[in-house]
Amino acid sequence: xxxxxxxxxxxxxxxxxxxxxxxxxxxxxxxxxxxxxxxxxxxxxxxxxxxxxxxxxxxxxxxxxxxxxxxxxxxxxxxxxxxxxxxxxxxxxxxxxxxxxxxxxxxxxxxxxxxxxxxxxxxxxxxxxxxxxxxxxxxxxxxxxxxxxxxxxxxxxxxxxxxxxxxxxxxxxxxxxxxxxxxxxxxxxxxxxxxxxxxxxxxxxxxxxxxxxxxxxxxxxxxxxxxxxxxxxxxxxxxxxxxxxxxxxxxxxxxxxxxxxxxxxxxxxxxxxxxxxxxxxxxxxxxxxxxxxxxxxxxxxxxxxxxxxxxxxxxxxxxxxxxxxxxxxxxxxxxxxxxxxxxxxxxxxxxxxxxxxxxxxxxxxxxxxxxxxxxxxxxxxxxxxxxxxxxxxxxxxxxxxxxxxxxxxxxxxxxxxxxxxxxxxxxxxxxxxxxxxxxxxxxxxxxxxxxxxxxxxxxxxxxxxxxxxxxxxxxxxxxxxxxxxxxxxxxxxxxxxxxxxxxxxxxxxxxxxxxxxxxxxxxxxxxxxxxxxxxxxxxxxxxxxxxxxxxxxxxxxxxxxxxxxxxxxxxxxxxxxxxxxxxxxxxxxxxxxxxxxxxxxxxxxxxxxxxxxxxxxxxxxxxxxxxxxxxxxxxxxxx
Amino acid sequence: xxxxxxxxxxxxxxxxxxxxxxxxxxxxxxxxxxxxxxxxxxxxxxxxxxxxxxxxxxxxxxxxxxxxxxxxxxxxxxxxxxxxxxxxxxxxxxxxxxxxxxxxxxxxxxxxxxxxxxxxxxxxxxxxxxxxxxxxxxxxxxxxxxxxxxxxxxxxxxxxxxxxxxxxxxxxxxxxxxxxxxxxxxxxxxxxxxxxxxxxxxxxxxxxxxxxxxxxxxxxxxxxxxxxxxxxxxxxxxxxxxxxxxxxxxxxxxxxx
Ligand SMILES: Cc1cc2nc3c(=O)[nH]c(=O)nc-3n(C[C@H](O)[C@H](O)[C@H](O)COP(=O)(O)OP(=O)(O)OC[C@H]3O[C@@H](n4cnc5c(N)ncnc54)[C@H](O)[C@@H]3O)c2cc1C
Ligand code: SF4
Ligand code: FES
Numbered sequence: 088x089x090x091x092x093x094x095x096x097x098x099x100x101x102x103x104x105x106x107x108x109x110x111x112x113x114x115x116x117x118x119x120x121x122x123x124x125x126x127x128x129x130x131x132x133x134x135x136x137x138x139x140x141x142x143x144x145x146x147x148x149x150x151x152x153x154x155x156x157x158x159x160x161x162x163x164x165x166x167x168x169x170x171x172x173x174x175x176x177x178x179x180x181x182x183x184x185x186x187x188x189x190x191x192x193x194x195x196x197x198x199x200x201x202x203x204x205x206x207x208x209x210x211x212x213x214x215x216x217x218x219x220x221x222x223x224x225x226x227x228x229x230x231x232x233x234x235x236x237x238x239x240x241x242x243x244x245x246x247x248x249x250x251x252x253x254x255x256x257x258x259x260x261x262x263x264x265x266x267x268x269x270x271x272x273x274x275x276x277x278x279x280x281x282x283x284x285x286x287x288x289x290x291x292x293x294x295x296x297x298x299x300x301x302x303x304x305x306x307x308x309x310x311x312x313x314x315x316x317x318x319x320x321x322x323x324x325x326x327x328x329x330x331x332x333x334x335x336x337x338x339x340x341x342x343x344x345x346x347x348x349x350x351x352x353x354x355x356x357x358x359x360x361x362x363x364x365x366x367x368x369x370x371x372x373x374x375x376x377x378x379x380x381x382x383x384x385x386x387x388x389x390x391x392x393x394x395x396x397x398x399x400x401x402x403x404x405x406x407x408x409x410x411x412x413x414x415x416x417x418x419x420x421x422x423x424x425x426x427x428x429x430x431x432x433x434x435x436x437x438x439x440x441x442x443x444x445x446x447x448x449x450x451x452x453x454x455x456x457x458x459x460x461x462x463x464x465x466x467x468x469x470x471x472x473x474x475x476x477x478x479x480x481x482x483x484x485x486x487x488x489x490x491x492x493x494x495x496x497x498x499x500x501x502x503x504x505x506x507x508x509x510x511x512x513x514x515x516x517x518x519x520x521x522x523x524x525x526x527x528x529x530x531x532x533x534x535x536x537x538x539x540x541x542x543x544x545x546x547x548x549x550x551x552x553x554x555x556x557x558x559x560x561x562x563x564x565x566x567x568x569x570x571x572x573x574x575x576x577x578x579x580x581x582x583x584x585x586x587x588x589x590x591x592x593x594x595x596x597x598x599x600x601x602x603x604x605x606x607x608x609x610x611x612x613x614x615x616x617x618x619x620x621x622x623x624x625x626x627x628x629x630x631x632x633x634x635x636x637x638x639x640x641x642x643x644x645x646x647x648x649x650x651x652x653x654x655x656x657x658x659x660x661x662x663x664x665x666x667x668x669x670x671x672x673x674x675x676x677x678x679x680x681x682x683x684x685x686x687x688x689x690x691x692x693x694x695x696x697x698x699x700x701x702x703x704x705x706x707x708x709x710x711x712x713x714x715x716x717x718x719x720x721x722x723x724x725x726x
Numbered sequence: 727x728x729x730x731x732x733x734x735x736x737x738x739x740x741x742x743x744x745x746x747x748x749x750x751x752x753x754x755x756x757x758x759x760x761x762x763x764x765x766x767x768x769x770x771x772x773x774x775x776x777x778x779x780x781x782x783x784x785x786x787x788x789x790x791x792x793x794x795x796x797x798x799x800x801x802x803x804x805x806x807x808x809x810x811x812x813x814x815x816x817x818x819x820x821x822x823x824x825x826x827x828x829x830x831x832x833x834x835x836x837x838x839x840x841x842x843x844x845x846x847x848x849x850x851x852x853x854x855x856x857x858x859x860x861x862x863x864x865x866x867x868x869x870x871x872x873x874x875x876x877x878x879x880x881x882x883x884x885x886x887x888x889x890x891x892x893x894x895x896x897x898x899x900x901x902x903x904x905x906x907x908x909x910x911x912x913x914x915x916x917x918x919x920x921x922x923x924x925x926x927x928x929x930x931x932x933x934x935x936x937x938x939x940x941x942x943x944x945x946x947x948x949x950x951x952x953x954x955x956x957x958x959x960x961x962x963x964x965x966x967x968x969x970x971x972x973x974x975x976x977x978x979x980x981x982x983x
Binding site: 135138142154155157163210212219222223225226229252253256263264266267275327362364365367369473537538632637638 | 741742758759760761762764765768769772774775776778779780781783785786787788790792793794795811815817819840841846847848850851854855856858860861863864865866867868869870871873874875876877880883884887888890891914915918920921
């Protein structure tokens with residue numbers, strides 16, 4: 088028996104969402120203003136939700152720790168957003184997008200959720216275009232599409248290499264309109280420190296004003312967490328520096344189950360770190376693999392410059408191992424193979440931490456001008472960062488953490504296991520199963536915020552008409568504020584010798600080595616012994632100069648790193664228990680003879696959702712069984 | 727091979743809005759030329775923490791030149807001397823061994839200092855709230871391809887929409903004017919069909935709001951020089967023309983009602 092009720096509506100998968108919308112209880116338009124909704128996070132998911140809820144008439148309080156809602160991590164998304172418009176007449180449909188997403192997720196997502204996502208994908212494009220999002224257009228003035236991330240149809244809408252930026256500005260502007268009209272009360276530079284419950288329901292949050300240090304309470308009828316993914320647990324990632332798990336984690340500690348934490352995604356083409364102090368990794372578009380050839384020297388510790396290594400002494404390992412797909416094998420396969428050769432000691436660059444991505448053949452074949460016209464801006468970016476000219480010498484690339492599929496468990500209404508608390512966007516465990524397809528995160532964040540949550544939130548609220556919010560002088564708030572103060576005081580009084588960044592870097596190394604691209608039982612067990620040891624040191628030896636009553640970014644980071652420690656342990660446990668390989672979770676013990684991920688559908692076609700049992704005990708693992716009625720389970724092969 | 731630089735930094739330290747602030751000198755030794763400017767500041771901060779001193783606060787997030795969070799006046803120039811580059815994308819190989827570098831916050835009346843190098847740019851949000859949007863409630867949109875946008879208009883609109891809201895234009899302007907930022911948002915929305923119905927109202931309210939926070943434009947062009955996204959000065963001319971038209975139009979409307 089499971090304690091999880093996913094609330095998936097009955098009926099054929101294509102009718103579930105329509106039926107659900109019809110049977111969901113409605114809040115009368117005049118009554119909406121009697122409900123106050125707290126939205127934490129103003130990235131794509133949070134901004135679109137706050138704006139849409141406010142347009143409907145709900146009173147919204149929006150929170151972000153950024154200085155403006157225009158700056159969330161969402162802004163960095165480059166490639167594009169999927170939408171099953173079939174404008175290109177190449178056979179795309181809601182069903183095909185649904186099918187591709189379930190398959191791409193390696194059969195570890197809910198069919199019902201994914202179908203809904205595919206259905207509303209078309210509305211997102213309409214909404215964004217109407218807001219003035221400058222999507223790429225053809226000469227006739229109609230929208231242009233491209234194929235992305237190995238999709239066989241062109242369904243990706245894009246805005247140069249700045250799709251996330253333009254979509255976020257659209258959602259931010261919709262939010263700004265509601266702020267001006269008084270519908271949204273906006274709190275910037277304000278960080279959530281706790282989710283507050285009364286009689287088992289979410290009734291508000293506790294925050295810290297990052298400028299004054301003031302800890303305060305806010306109450307509402309519902310709390311929505313749109314606080315993004317946890318990729319920065321690895322320290323180095325393609326995520327923005329402020330990305331973290333704190334809001335999701337504090338909700339977890341209050342009773343929200345945390346699902347599939349071991350599902351993390353690696354992107355194969357990032358610029359490798361140049362030194363110990365590297366602060367983040369920059370993503371290079373995957374499209375580079377269309378023309379670049381990936382290789383390493385045959386010899387170990389070859390110190391010659393690449394131009395001096397003759398073709399016969401190079402290993403084009405992807406072309407050798409996967410003759411059919413070559414350099415275009417999927418993200419995870421490309422990433423794992425890069426790790427293998429680097430681990431063997433064949434890595435290139437001063438730190439021997441990369442592989443070559445070589446355009447010599449493409450330049451010889453098509454000419455430098457043709458290569459420049461396709462990739463000019465990427466080559467410039469690479470040269471700006473590394474100081475090397477990729478027209479003359481091969482690029483160096485290495486995989487990096489890019490996205491986290493795991494997150495807060497939610498039901499079909501996007502409600503967590505805490506009644507009245509919702510989670511949307513990358514923060515929830517969402518619709519991507521064990522692996523996210525390119526251009527699908529923007530789609531999911533906006534689907535949740537614009538088109539799903541605004542309807543589903545009514546289901547619970549409708550029955551609560553007339554209920555007052557819990558006043559912020561209620562003891563439950565006082566207790567949560569005291570807890571927040573305690574933690575701040577504890578950090579400030581450790582008086583150790585090492586900086587937060589030092590601990591974060593060390594934690595990142597462990598997580599990357601043992602819970603990264605390839606996991607083994609032995610490695611995961613090592614992680615489970617090394618992380619607590621480092622965590623203990625953190626609480627003993629952290630040094631945080633300055634005061635808690637002013638802007639103090641060290642203090643902000645300390646809270647986030649403390650949560651990363653706890654999350655990292657759960658990632659290891661989750662990875663250990665999932666005795667199979669699927670999507671971004673590759674257990675070396677479970678692979679086919681060809682080195683491919685080997686799923687175990689009989690035993691693991693389920694979501695693992697973890698229940699907090701207090702700081703001193705291990706979480707309980709619950710299962711939500713997944714059923715596949717519309718998509719047949721198959722094994723991938725790229726030979 | 728990677729070069730190492732030894733540098734002297736003069737950094738503005740200010741505890742809060744009411745503190746007058748002062749420069750502090752720091753040695754930055756053994757800085758790899760592959761580091762970004764912000765990574766160099768990270769190292770100085772690590773040293774400060776090691777010596778139990780309070781690290782320097784500065785704003786940053788994406789470190790990819792897209793979010794507009796980073797700022798800094800570097801040797802008197804907003805985002806430093808490199809053209810079309812944000813501070814987070816400025817690399818140390820652009821400096822020479824032995825250089826002295828002066829680091830200050832963006833300075834403008836409308837950008838009060840929060841602490842050290844961090845300033846409050848929320849006046850930009852107030853400008854957007856006053857009209858920097860197209861009013862289309864969620865769900866009200868018709869099929870996207872029902873409204874074709876001529877490619878040229880779409881492209882120019884995009885050039886304007888590329889503004890990252892960093893505020894370098896204001897910091898570089900001798901008058902602390904925000905014409906480049908405001909005109910970029912106006913051009914983004916006013917050039918495309920979707921933005922037409924609110925065009926003149928938007929222009930009027932955004933320009934008027936801008937003027938309550940920022941100085942006046944006297945055509946120096948420093949804003950464009952400092953802008954990491956090379957936003958064109960033409961948008962300011964476009965905004966000024968629309969503003970004059972807006973004043974006429976709205977008066978006419980008022981007369982009719
Ligand atoms: C380099 C890069 C490129 C990408 N490219 C693509 C792409 O081409 N297509 C695609 O579909 N996806 C892409 N993605 C993924 C996608 O961008 C993200 O998954 C998505 O934008 C996440 O949106 P979000 O709204 O859930 O979270 P975020 O954008 O991360 O927003 C989180 C919000 O929560 C706030 N917040 C967080 N914690 C707190 C707290 N404790 N208190 C207060 N506020 C808090 C933040 O201030 C922020 O406003 C890319 C990702 C990266 C890293
Ligand atoms: S116009 Fe340029 S300098 Fe000004 S805010 Fe926009 S990007 Fe920054
Ligand atoms: S940190 Fe985002 S633009 Fe510099």
